[in-house]
Amino acid sequence: MLKLGFDEVARTCLSHSFFDSSFTPQDFSAYNQQEIFRAASILKQQPFDDYDKLIHLADMMAPWDKIDTVENRIKMITDKYKLPPEVSQKKLSEALEFKDYFDKLCNKDIYTILDI
Numbered sequence: 001m002l003k004l005g006f007d008e009v010a011r012t013c014l015s016h017s018f019f020d021s022s023f024t025p026q027d028f029s030a031y032n033q034q035e036i037f038r039a040a041s042i043l044k045q046q047p048f049d050d051y052d053k054l055i056h057l058a059d060m061m062a063p064w065d066k067i068d069t070v071e072n073r074i075k076m077i078t079d080k081y082k083l084p085p086e087v088s089q090k091k092l093s094e095a096l097e098f099k100d101y102f103d104k105l106c107n108k109d110i111y112t113i114l115d116i
Helices: 007-015 033-044 050-061 070-081 085-106
Strands: none
Touching: 007 033, 007 050, 050 070, 050 085, 070 085
């Protein structure tokens, strides 16, 4: 997307996969380490806004053909990428912060809104 001149789309592609720019290549050993550093660099250039958070939360809750809880999705990611427990717990805490943020904006638990 960067090569095509779609900087915001490229950033969204990254921000839906990474909660913040504080991750390290060791956190994502299944990925190309040079690309992890590049992703971190891009994400450090601009803090997450509500759109990034909403895209991220939607991604967390819709893994394939159904809506699921953040907790279940993090477990799926942990198992798929063999994340260390400390990374998995960090991702879960941060995902739950996003969920809590939107719970407050909606004045209702989004799990209830989505009937999950």
